Amino acid sequence: MWDVYAATGLTIRLPGELLAGLKEIVGESKVVKGDSVAAEPYCKDWTGQFTGTPIAVVRPESTAQVSAIVKLCQEHGTPMVPTGGRTGLCGGGVPTGSGCSIVVSLERMNAVCTVDVGARSITLGAGVILQTAQEQAREQGLAFPLTFGAQGSAMIGGVLSTNAGGSNVVKYGTTRELCIGIEAVLPDGSILNGLTGLRKDNTGYDLKDLLIGAEGTLGIITAAVFKLSPLPRVRTTGFMSLASLADAPAVLNALQDRTGGAVEAYEYMSAAAVEVICREFPETHLPLDAPAETGVFFEVASSRQDDAEAGEDGETRLQHLVFEVLETLMEAGTVLDAMIAQSEQQRIDLWSMRESILEAITANGPAYHMDIALPLASVAEFVTTMDSAVTDMGFVPLTVGHLGDGNLHYALSAAEGKEWTDLPLTRAKEQAFALLMRLNGSFSAEHGIGQSKLDVMRNLKQASQLNAMRKIKQALDPGGLMNPGKFIPKEAS
Amino acid sequence: MWDVYAATGLTIRLPGELLAGLKEIVGESKVVKGDSVAAEPYCKDWTGQFTGTPIAVVRPESTAQVSAIVKLCQEHGTPMVPTGGRTGLCGGGVPTGSGCSIVVSLERMNAVCTVDVGARSITLGAGVILQTAQEQAREQGLAFPLTFGAQGSAMIGGVLSTNAGGSNVVKYGTTRELCIGIEAVLPDGSILNGLTGLRKDNTGYDLKDLLIGAEGTLGIITAAVFKLSPLPRVRTTGFMSLASLADAPAVLNALQDRTGGAVEAYEYMSAAAVEVICREFPETHLPLDAPAETGVFFEVASSRQDDAEAGEDGETRLQHLVFEVLETLMEAGTVLDAMIAQSEQQRIDLWSMRESILEAITANGPAYHMDIALPLASVAEFVTTMDSAVTDMGFVPLTVGHLGDGNLHYALSAAEGKEWTDLPLTRAKEQAFALLMRLNGSFSAEHGIGQSKLDVMRNLKQASQLNAMRKIKQALDPGGLMNPGKFIPKEAS
Numbered sequence: 001m002w003d004v005y006a007a008t009g010l011t012i013r014l015p016g017e018l019l020a021g022l023k024e025i026v027g028e029s030k031v032v033k034g035d036s037v038a039a040e041p042y043c044k045d046w047t048g049q050f051t052g053t054p055i056a057v058v059r060p061e062s063t064a065q066v067s068a069i070v071k072l073c074q075e076h077g078t079p080m081v082p083t084g085g086r087t088g089l090c091g092g093g094v095p096t097g098s099g100c101s102i103v104v105s106l107e108r109m110n111a112v113c114t115v116d117v118g119a120r121s122i123t124l125g126a127g128v129i130l131q132t133a134q135e136q137a138r139e140q141g142l143a144f145p146l147t148f149g150a151q152g153s154a155m156i157g158g159v160l161s162t163n164a165g166g167s168n169v170v171k172y173g174t175t176r177e178l179c180i181g182i183e184a185v186l187p188d189g190s191i192l193n194g195l196t197g198l199r200k201d202n203t204g205y206d207l208k209d210l211l212i213g214a215e216g217t218l219g220i221i222t223a224a225v226f227k228l229s230p231l232p233r234v235r236t237t238g239f240m241s242l243a244s245l246a247d248a249p250a251v252l253n254a255l256q257d258r259t260g261g262a263v264e265a266y267e268y269m270s271a272a273a274v275e276v277i278c279r280e281f282p283e284t285h286l287p288l289d290a291p292a293e294t295g296v297f298f299e300v301a302s303s304r305q306d307d308a309e310a311g312e313d314g315e316t317r318l319q320h321l322v323f324e325v326l327e328t329l330m331e332a333g334t335v336l337d338a339m340i341a342q343s344e345q346q347r348i349d350l351w352s353m354r355e356s357i358l359e360a361i362t363a364n365g366p367a368y369h370m371d372i373a374l375p376l377a378s379v380a381e382f383v384t385t386m387d388s389a390v391t392d393m394g395f396v397p398l399t400v401g402h403l404g405d406g407n408l409h410y411a412l413s414a415a416e417g418k419e420w421t422d423l424p425l426t427r428a429k430e431q432a433f434a435l436l437m438r439l440n441g442s443f444s445a446e447h448g449i450g451q452s453k454l455d456v457m458r459n460l461k462q463a464s465q466l467n468a469m470r471k472i473k474q475a476l477d478p479g480g481l482m483n484p485g486k487f488i489p490k491e492a493s
Numbered sequence: 494m495w496d497v498y499a500a501t502g503l504t505i506r507l508p509g510e511l512l513a514g515l516k517e518i519v520g521e522s523k524v525v526k527g528d529s530v531a532a533e534p535y536c537k538d539w540t541g542q543f544t545g546t547p548i549a550v551v552r553p554e555s556t557a558q559v560s561a562i563v564k565l566c567q568e569h570g571t572p573m574v575p576t577g578g579r580t581g582l583c584g585g586g587v588p589t590g591s592g593c594s595i596v597v598s599l600e601r602m603n604a605v606c607t608v609d610v611g612a613r614s615i616t617l618g619a620g621v622i623l624q625t626a627q628e629q630a631r632e633q634g635l636a637f638p639l640t641f642g643a644q645g646s647a648m649i650g651g652v653l654s655t656n657a658g659g660s661n662v663v664k665y666g667t668t669r670e671l672c673i674g675i676e677a678v679l680p681d682g683s684i685l686n687g688l689t690g691l692r693k694d695n696t697g698y699d700l701k702d703l704l705i706g707a708e709g710t711l712g713i714i715t716a717a718v719f720k721l722s723p724l725p726r727v728r729t730t731g732f733m734s735l736a737s738l739a740d741a742p743a744v745l746n747a748l749q750d751r752t753g754g755a756v757e758a759y760e761y762m763s764a765a766a767v768e769v770i771c772r773e774f775p776e777t778h779l780p781l782d783a784p785a786e787t788g789v790f791f792e793v794a795s796s797r798q799d800d801a802e803a804g805e806d807g808e809t810r811l812q813h814l815v816f817e818v819l820e821t822l823m824e825a826g827t828v829l830d831a832m833i834a835q836s837e838q839q840r841i842d843l844w845s846m847r848e849s850i851l852e853a854i855t856a857n858g859p860a861y862h863m864d865i866a867l868p869l870a871s872v873a874e875f876v877t878t879m880d881s882a883v884t885d886m887g888f889v890p891l892t893v894g895h896l897g898d899g900n901l902h903y904a905l906s907a908a909e910g911k912e913w914t915d916l917p918l919t920r921a922k923e924q925a926f927a928l929l930m931r932l933n934g935s936f937s938a939e940h941g942i943g944q945s946k947l948d949v950m951r952n953l954k955q956a957s958q959l960n961a962m963r964k965i966k967q968a969l970d971p972g973g974l975m976n977p978g979k980f981i982p983k984e985a986s
Contacts, residue, residue, distance in 0.1 A: 118742040119869040163695050174693060177670065190957035199898040200667060200866045201935040202656050202706055203942065203954060204980075205962045209702035213695055230750050249611040257723050260753055260797040304753040306814065321799065373693045376612040405692040442694040449696065461696060464683035468969060469698045475968030476961060487697075 018076045022058045022102070025068045030059045030108070034099070042083060042103045043094065046150065050091030050451055054081065054103040061108040063183060063191060063222045070220065071189035073102055079481045080104050082216040084126065084155030088162055089371070090450025092215040096485040104220060106157045112223055115140040120228045121180065121197050126157030126221055133226075142228040145172040145264075149355060160221050163213035165446030167265045167354075170252075170404030171301075172229060174446070176212045183223040184211050187477040197225045210472070215448055216483040218476050232264075232301035234308035236322045237347040239269075240338035241292030246380035247334045248296065248403050255300065258325045259318065262307075265299040266404040267354055270383075273361075273398045276413075277353055280360040285349045288337050296403060297354050357400050361411050366420040367398065368429070370410040372436055373445035379406055382439055386410070390428050394418045407445040433460060449487045458489035511569045515551045515595070518561045523552045523601070527592070535576060535596045536587065539643065543584030543944055547574065547596040554601040556676060556684060556715040563713065564682035566595055572974045573597050575709040577619065577648030581655055582864070583943025585708040589978040597713060599650045605716055608633040613721045614673065614690050619650030619714055626719075635721040638665040638757075642848060653714050656706035658939030660758045660847070663745075663897030664794075665722060667939070669705045676716040677704050680970040690718045703965070708941055709976040711969050725757075725794035727801035729815045730840040732762075733831035734785030739873035740827045741789065741896050748793065751818045752811065755793045755800075759897035760847055762788040763876075766854075766891045769906075770846055773853040778842045781830050789896060790847050792840075850893050854904050859913040860891065861922070863903040865929055866938035872899050875932055879903070883921050887911045900938040926953060942980045951982035 022031045032038040034054040044051045055078070060066045073080050079101035083093040095101045110127035113136050122144060124133050130144075130151040137144040146159065148166030158164075160182065165174045172178060181194040194208055211218055242248060248268070255263050271291045278284045288295075300322055302308070307318040315323070319340060329335040341347040361367050374382050379401075387397050396415050401408035412428060414420045433456065436443060443456050457466075466489075473480075473488055515524045525531040527547040537544045548571070553559045566573050572594035576586040588594045603620035606629050615637060617626050623637075623644040630637040639652065641659030651657075653675065658667045665671060674687040687701055704711055735741060741761070748756050764784045771777045781788075793815055795801070800811040808816070815833060822828040834840040854860050867875050872894075880890050889908050894901035905921060907913045926949065929936060936949050950959075959982075966973075966981055 116868075116870065118746070120746065165693055165695075169693065176699070186957060186961060188960075190960065192957050192961070193955060194958075196933040196935070197868045198866045198933070198935050198938075199869075200658055200662065200895075200900045200938040202658075202939055203935055203937045203946075203950065204958060205707055205711075205965060206669070206699075206702040206705065207958055207961055209699040210965075212699065214698055218698075230746075230754070253611070253613065253723075257796055258798065260755070260795055260800070261723070262753070302753055303750055304814075305751065306810075307753070317799075321797075373691045375690045376692075377609065402693075407693045440689040440691070442689070442691050442696055444696045445691075445693040446695055453696075457696065462686060464679060464685050465687075465697055465700055467681075467683065468679060468685070468700055471968040472698055472703075472965055475964040 018072065018078060019056060021072045022056065022069065025065050025072065026058055026060050032057050042105060045086035045088060045091060045094045047089060047091070050094045052095035052097045053099050054095040054101050055099065057103040057105055059105045059108050063185065066104065066185045066220055066222050067189050067191055069104055070185050070187065073481060074187070074189060074479065077479060077481065078102055079484045080220070081483055082106060082157065082161070082220045084158035085129065085150065085153040087150035087154045088158060088450060089447045090452040092162065092448055092450035092483070092486050093158060096451065101484070106155060106220070106222070109157070109222060115142065115228070116197065117142070119197060121225050122228055123195060123197070123223065123225045124156045125223050126155060128156045130154045130156065130159055137228050138231065141231055143231045144226060145229050146175060146178060149358065156224060157221050160212050160224055161215050162448045163446070165402065165405070165407065167267060167402060169402060170266050171261070171264045176209060178226045179208065179212060179224050180227055181225040182208050182211060182221050184219045184221045186219040187482050192219070195223060195225050213448065215450060215487045217473060217487045218482060230303035232303050233305060234316050234318050235299055235301045235347070236316070236319045236340055237299045237350055238322070238338060238340040239287035239350060240296050240298070240326065241288055241336040242294040242296055243334055243336055244380065245294045245383055248379065249376045251296070251329060251334060252404055254325050254329060255298070255322065258321050259300050259302065262300045262302045262318070263298065263404065264301045265297065266402070267297040268399065268401040268403040268408070269295040269297055269354065270397070270399040271295065272396055273357055273400050274353070276364050276398055277356055277360045280363045281356055284353055287339050287350060287353070290337070292337070297350055354400070361398050361413065364413055367411045367413040368425055370408070370432060371445050371447040372408050372410060373442040374406045374408065374436070374439055375441070376406045378439040378441070379403065379408065382435060382441070383408070385435060386432055389431055393428055394423050395428060405445070451486055454489045511565065511571060512549060514565045515549065515562065518558050518565065519551055519553050525550050535598060538579035538581060538584060538587045540582060540584070543587045545588035545590045546592050547588040547594050548592065550596040550598055552598045552601050556678065559597065559678045559713055559715050560682050560684055562597055563678050563680065566974060567680070567682060567972065570972060570974065571595055572977045573713070574976055575599060575650065575654070575713045577651035578622065578643065578646040580643035580647045581651060581943060582940045583945040585655065585941055585943035585976070585979050586651060589944065594977070599648060599713070599715070602650070602715060608635065608721070609690065610635070612690060614718050615721055616688060616690070616716065616718045617649045618716050619648060621649045623647045623649065623652055630721050631724065634724055636724045637719060638722050639668060639671060642851065649717060650714050653705050653717055654708050655941045656939070658895065658898070658900065660760060660895060662895060663759050664754070664757045669702060671719045672701065672705060672717050673720055674718040675701050675704060675714050677712045677714045679712040680975050685712070688716060688718050706941065708943060708980045710966060710980045711975060723796035725796050726798060727809050727811050728792055728794045728840070729809070729812045729833060730792045730843055731815070731831060731833040732780035732843060733789050733791070733819065734781055734829040735787040735789055736827055736829055737873065738787045738876055741872065742869045744789070744822060744827060745897055747818050747822060748791065748815065751814050752793050752795065755795045755811070756791065756897065757794045758790065758792040759895070760790040761892065761894040761896040761901070762790055762847065763890070763892040764788065765889055766850055766893050767846070769857050769891055770849055770853045773856045774849055777846055780832050780843060780846070783830070785830070790843055847893070854891050854906065857906055860904045860906040861918055863901070863925060864938050864940040865901050865903060866935040867899045867901065867929070867932055868934070869899045871932040871934070872896065872901065875928060875934065876901070878928060879925055882924055886921055887916050888921060898938070944979055947982045
């Protein structure tokens with residue numbers, strides 16, 4: 001009844017029945033052994049930091065198959081690791097090294113990609129790539145507004161399971177806010193069918209939002225319905241230099257008020273971050289004449305026809321509104337300098353600059369990345385205090401962030417002439433997290449927990465909340481088979 | 494150790510210690526016995542349909558007091574019924590008749606009502622009345638956009654626990670979508686402190702949304718933070734007659750596109766509903782010359798200064814945009830007739846008509862109310878099919894609804910000359926719910942479950958979801974002491 005099977009150097013006992021059962025469910029060719037070449041891509045993620053070897057990789061194509069797989073794994077007591085594009089940054093979508101789990105790849109669940117034009121919604125299988133969903137919506141004259149760097153590889157199941165954010169959250173919200181219903185296979189194999197697309201439904205606990213952002217620990221999301229938005233007809237994109245980061249919320253509010261809440265992106269780019277980008281990508285066009293200590297990249301977009309119409313001066317109405325705001329703020333001294341892209345090429349250049357930051361930091365040398373959120377009023381205090389503290393320690397902070405959401409990607413790199421390994425990283429982290437907690441911040445704004453933040457989670461998450469989480473996990477997944485070793489830190493023994 | 498205490502005619506054993514303990518926590522005057530005159534208001538709700546007598550009513554004024562009360566009740570095994578304004582429609586906020594629970598009224602938790610102007614958020618204690626919160630926001634030039642009939646009495650704790658909706662959801666979302674953090678006392682007495690006001694936080698299961706809409710069955714919400722919006726500077730309000738209810742989503746989309754998503758209210762008013770309003774309130778101004786078979790009341794609002802500016806013809810820009818849409822739709826034959834309020838008085842008249850419907854139906858005679866949601870594309874099919882079916886049975890359907898959300902308040906009344914008690918209500922309900930389920934609708938769009946919809950919940954809720962709910966409830970409230978007899982139907986024995 002039992003095979004002996006070698007994975008990750010360990011010899012473990014695997015029920016031959018399990019593999020046979022999986023093959024029966026999805027077909028022979030859709031199951032590969034974990035130590036085979038075909039399984040390799042599933043053993044690591046985008047970061048390269050997280051690796052592990054599963055027993056096998058199974059690739060279902062329907063919700064019924066996922067349900068059958070979950071039931072079978074429950075019978076065998078086999079852990080399951082749901083996976084999609086593996087573009088997450090915290091190792092949530094790869095097996096841990098223990099070699100006893102089954103990877104359930106949702107990549108073949110990509111057949112459903114249906115736009116409802118009247119209801120302005122889209123239904124998507126878990127395996128649909130985000131960019132495909134965006135394109136599908138656009139073809140129907142609508143926008144699926146979620147957008148981030150990895151959108152060409154990230155799959156909807158992972159997008160949901162990590163509650164992905166990105167640069168348009170300030171206008172459209174996170175994945176959670178865009179999603180209006182999910183279908184999922186619960187740990188007992190039963191199917192939660194919530195693809196109704198209803199805008200209101202007060203019939204029970206909010207299971208949708210419980211599964212969104214749960215990183216596969218409470219079930220496997222197989223499909224979802226999302227709200228769509230009208231496609232913008234006109235965009236105004238620019239860059240400004242603020243006198244103080246503390247003014248950022250007021251500047252955003254001024255832009256929002258004048259344009260009726262049309263700001264789509266409002267991104268902090270510190271002078272040091274821009275400097276590194278220019279160093280690594282010398283062809284970068286600096287948007288302003290002088291470096292901006294507090295740079296903000298912004299994009300305002302409107303679907304209104306009258307906003308897209310050009311006045312006598314050739315400016316669109318939207319551009320005119322943005323100019324008016326900037327003028328007022330420059331007179332007030334809040335904005336020191338500003339530019340607005342005058343061509344699509346200038347717009348692309350601005351976006352390229354923003355999007356090249358992670359690559360630039362990586363090329364620049366070793367760095368420690370934090371993905372934190374702060375109350376809007378405390379962003380400036382955090383940055384000022386920490387920048388000063390870590391600079392004294394020999395670091396250079398390379399900070400960008402989704403300023404409209406209070407979300408900073410705060411990265412520490414070594415100052416020129418400093419050896420990374422000589423720097424007091426532990427002390428810097430401790431100080432940053434202590435300040436973050438004092439300011440009521442979050443130690444994971446949009447990347448999630450996965451494997452990489454389990455320690456931080458154990459140390460910093462409120463005990464009442466961690467307890468409640470453990471109770472919920474235990475109740476819905478008593479065997480602990482759904483994506484174990486992620487998201488919820490083990491209790492100290 | 495035990496007193497004998499009479500409540501609701503039952504003689505039950507009450508630990509004298511419990512009352513003494515409660516008094517110690519909140520003070521002598523803040524605990525009243527359940528059969529006293531002072532407790533009477535807490536024994537029934539707005540509908541008058543749900544009554545019950547508790548052991549006592551306790552009125553804490555701080556989260557620490559709520560926590561102490563919960564811990565004490567847990568020690569004594571005493572059920573707790575959290576309550577606020579008791580304006581719910583399903584009996585969630587009143588004790589059941591069994592006479593063994595403590596009512597925990599949050600009304601004194603109203604001291605916190607703080608606007609953060611820069612972050613555009615408001616922090617509110619559970620006992621703050623919705624209208625007070627609206628006023629507080631308005632004083633700071635911002636809008637707390639949640640709005641519904643009972644806003645002068647409804648308290649924030651109840652608003653959250655029922656995930657209240659109302660007529661502005663089409664633009665601003667339900668309570669859930671407006672709330673960005675809660676503070677709550679969990680069933681074990683621990684405090685979940687989530688009043689950070691963060692816009693992004695991916696550190697664990699979404700406990701906020703689990704507690705919102707849970708009707709007090711997983712804990713007691715003590716405070717919350719909500720997003721605020723810019724105050725509209727200009728509104729355009731009107732009424733139109735559609736050629737077909739099936740066109741409603743397209744008409745809404747046309748209005749949204751032209752105005753950049755500025756539609757705040759989009760309300761269906763059937764001819765029969767308007768007729769009853771005119772009968773009961775003869776001073777009602779009919780908005781159009783002829784009765785509209787498919788009437789839609791709408792309001793479009795903008796915070797943009799340029800939308801509020803009047804052109805040469807004296808029209809505001811917003812009004813101009815709405816006129817343009819209506820003109821196009823009238824030419825296309827989709828809109829048969831339409832009017833736009835030309836004065837604040839006309840606007841108030843339109844709102845009065847919309848808001849008097851429940852009173853008019855009540856005055857009109859016996860009626861059965863359904864609060865249902867449908868996918869936008871299926872609203873017309875439901876109304877057409879059911880209207881015809883129930884009319885044949887001798888009913889008159891009096892339907893209004895939040896059309897932008899697919900939410901119908903579908904009420905059945907007796908046709909002229911018919912005796913209510915003679916009509917086949919059970920058959921009509923069965924047929925309506927069967928059709929609703931076939932069309933993937935919800936049997937409770939915004940009113941919740943409480944006591945009144947437990948049977949429907951038992952019969953119609955998906956088994957996988959009901960199971961998951963029961964497991965979560967059991968995990969977080971193993972003694973079943975939080976608002977028992979509500980929300981989750983008992984399993985058939």
